Amino acid sequence: MVDPSQTGHGTRRPYRSPARRQGAADTRQRITAAASELFAEHGFAGTTVANIAARAEVAAPTIYATFGSKGAIVRALLAQMEQNADSAGWTRRITLEKDPHAKLAVFAQWTTALLSSSKTVIAAARGAAADPAIIELRDEGDRHRRQGLAAVIAALAQVKALPPGLSQEHALDRAWMLTGVELYLAATEGCHWSDKQYEEWLTALLQQQLLSP
CATH class of the missing domain: 1.10.357 (Tetracycline Repressor; domain 2)
Structure with a gap:
C-alpha cells in the first residue's frame, strides 16, 4: 500500500495546517497590538521585548522568532x-x-x-x-x-x-x-x-x- 504522505518520487509532502497558520497570525497580531500600546505609553526606548511579551502573553523567544527584533515590530506596524x-x-x-x-x-x-x-x-x-x-x-x-x-x-x-x-x-x-x-x-x-x-x-x-x- 502506498503511503498517502508520499509523492510519486518518495518525497514527503509538506504539511500545512490551517489552524497552525491562523495561530501564527493571531500571535503576530497580539504582539503588534501589545507593542503599539506600549510604544504609546513608554516610547520606543522605554519598551523592552520582555514588556511586549508580557503584554501579548507570549514568551520573549516567540517575539524574536516571529519578528527578529524590536525594530522589526515597528517596521511591521509601519507597513500597516x-x-x-x-x-x-x-x-x-x-x-x-x-x-x-x-x-x-x-x-x-x-x-x-x-x-x-x-x-x-x-x-x-x-x-x-x-x-x-x-x-x-x-x-x-x-x-x-x-x-x-x-x-x-x-x-x-x-x-x-x-x-x-x-x-x-x-x-x-x-x-x-x-x-x-x-x-x-x-x-x-x-x-x-x-x-x-x-x-x-x-x-x-x-x-x-x-x-x-
Missing part, C-alpha cells in the same frame, strides 16, 4: 499604516476627482488620515531611527509616496493646471516636501494644531504651490 487608513479607497477618490482644487483637497484629507491614524507608530519609528529595518522602510515609504504623488501631478499637468514655468518634476518636489511627516508633526505636536487645522493648511498650501492662480 496605509492599509489602516484605507489607502486603496482614498486613491480611487483622488483619481476620480477631476477638479484640480478638489483633487488636492482630497489628497490633503488622505495625508491627514494616514498620519493621524499612525501617530504612535510614527513616534516609535522616530525612536528607532537608527535601526536598519526602519531606515530601509522609511526610504521605501518615501519612494512609494513620491510615486503616488507623481500620478497626481501628472493628472494636473494633463489638464494644464500647473502654474506657467513650473515643471512636473519641480511640482512633484514641492508636493513631496509638503506632505512629509515632519510638517505634520511640527503642526500637530509643535504648534498643537488639530488634524482639521493641519488638513486645511495643507490643502491651501498645495493649491497655492501647485495650481495656476
